Amino acid sequence: MPVRRVILPVELSTGHPGEGGGAFFLVYKKHSQEKRFLLGKYLNNIWQAGLDMLFPPPPLCRVCGRKLVLRTRIELCQRCLEKLPLVGESYCRQCGRPVAAGKEPLCFDCRSIRHFFVSNRAVGIYSGILKEQIYEVKYRYNRQLGIGLGQVMALVAKARGWIPPSAHLLAVPLHPQRLRQRGYNQAELLIRGMQDCVQVPALKPGVVVRREVTQASSSLTPLERRANLRGAFYVPRPGQVVGKVLCVVDDIYTTGATLDELARTLLQAGAKAVYGLTLSIAVDDYDLVGFEL
């Protein structure tokens, strides 16, 4: 009698024939294997987290992904740090905007407008990787990077003598609505980073307050922007600024309208003098004729 080969379904062929529950057993076994696998994976993750705490993996550069040699909040490798477009020696003595060497000491803007602030200094030019980093801090909620950029700001400003003597730092307040959306003020992160590197006091948030915005300023001309900002700030307790030299910190200087209105308000409240220090500054093509970035 020829032997008929019966090909059994895989589940049954390795099950417990005769017990009638082979398939069930195997399914159960399969699930228990999965559970064991998941449990193993879970334990492995805990083990890895423990190892990471004891021996943290090297952080990666936020721009190029290279391993960082030093663990700093800046999270940029040496090469990318060197690529930050810093403002050179040739800049407007009033607002800090880069100007072509050998030209007027003031930029086009500062020759036509009288500012309320004594002077502003900008660490870098709002372009390239600095622009990307600022975007990351403001719109991708990267607070640590904001603190790191504040450290860069402090080191550059200190080396160049840009922090006015006996000054108190003060963050440009955000619109209350923007603050609610973002959850933090990037200028305050910059100040926190600065204070890691230099000993300079800062006034607490709330010393100067920004009123709710009435009209978006991006669609306005520079003059309309200035008029729109009039009365945008107020100092609830002027005693906190009376007689003080203030250095207003912000992430970007564009037309200077914000810094001017803030300076006007602070001077009116009794501040002795108002300076500005910004992480970046927008360049004006007119001032850069003959200038090499």
Ligand SMILES: [Zn+2]
């Ligand atoms: Zn890098």
Ligand SMILES: [Zn+2]
């Ligand atoms: Zn200027």
